[in-house]
Amino acid sequence: MSHDNPFSAAAATALAPSIARRGWFKAFTGLLALAAALVALYFAGPRNEFGPASATPRAQAPQDLAALDAWLAAQEAQVPDIRPGNAKGIVWAQAPGQRTPWAVVYLHGFSASRLETAPLTDQVARALGANVYYARLTGHGQNSAAMGDARVQDWLADAQEALSIGRQLGEKVLVISCSTGATLATWLETNGAATGVAGHVFVSPNFGPKDERADLINGPWGHRIAYAILGDERRWTPDSEAEKQAWTSSYPTRSLFPMMALVKATRESALERFAVPVMVLYSPKDQTVEPRLTKDAVSRFSSTNKQLVQVDYSESKGQHVLAGAIKAPTATAPMAQSIVNWTRTLGP
Secondary structure, three states: OOOOOOOOHHHHHHHHHHHHHHHHHHHHHHHHHHHHHHHHHHHOOOOOOOOOOOOOOOOOOOOOHHHHHHHHHHHHHOOOOOOOOOOOEEEOOOOOOOOEEEEEEEEOOOOOOOOOOOOHHHHHHHHHOOEEEEOOOOOOOOOOHHHHHOOHHHHHHHHHHHHHHHHHHEEEEEEEEEOHHHHHHHHHHHOOOOOOOOEEEEEOOOOOEOOHHHHHHHOOOHHHHHHHHHOOEEEOOOOOHHHHHHOOOEEEHHHHHHHHHHHHHHHOOOHHHOOOOEEEEEOOOOOOEOHHHHHHHHHHOOOOOEEEEEOOOOOOOOOOOOOEOOOEHHHHHHHHHHHHHHHHOOOO
16 A cells, blocks of 8 residues: 655645745735835825914004004015015005095015005006005015915915905005915805905916926825925026025925915815905916916806906916016006906906
């Protein structure tokens, strides 16, 4: 009687493929487990935070119109290194302290100042006989480092302050905002703020940068990814001395974090709550923000008076800042006239 030897060479040869398959299977499942762990670790990573949905507490402007200029000057005197022409302030239509039928408020964009589209707002205000309030967003118009100290809540406070002063300056308020200034204006209108605004004009509103990589900032480990790509500082070279005065051309990379948090929160907010008349001026060739996202956002507004105007007459390099003596001088007058014509449809 013979018996098979399980340890014979022939048996070992027969078992080898089975053992190899089990080895590869274990290795494969191990790699899957490692990949799953890495994916879980990635998505569990820290994200860019908007923070509290409320503005930084701020001293209120005086109700006496005659006291506003001195109060604003005192506020700005506490801020170091403000560049000439960048400070917040009022341009009175007539004598200081006199209210006008219309008031115009200007909210500038990220890294910019009130000079970015000047004299566009002044031309609109003159045609309407309106007082003007120019805001300065926290960290802007100063040295490079100041940009890195601002939070979303500071900018909300700046915008709310601007609208409050605008309501003091005129019976009706028109807000002209550029790029991220328009993002701020949109957030206020869709998040329960009693703005009292009669109409908005957006110039190249920022509902998402043209470079889609910017959205990585809002994803897991977004801050570390931004530092890996950009380093500690973002820097660009102004084309002129005027541009150097109007924009902060170098700033800490962390300055981008509140801007991107605001963009995401605004884009994902209940944009249907935006019911105020709005005129949106944009270029399909914009190299800074994505025009498709602009159209998508505005399509969700519930405003009955809503105009989406494609600007094809601006000579602006990069087609973002579409008017103003610095970027697009010949486009300024026609844009101002189009804004005035539209504003007059809102009533006297």
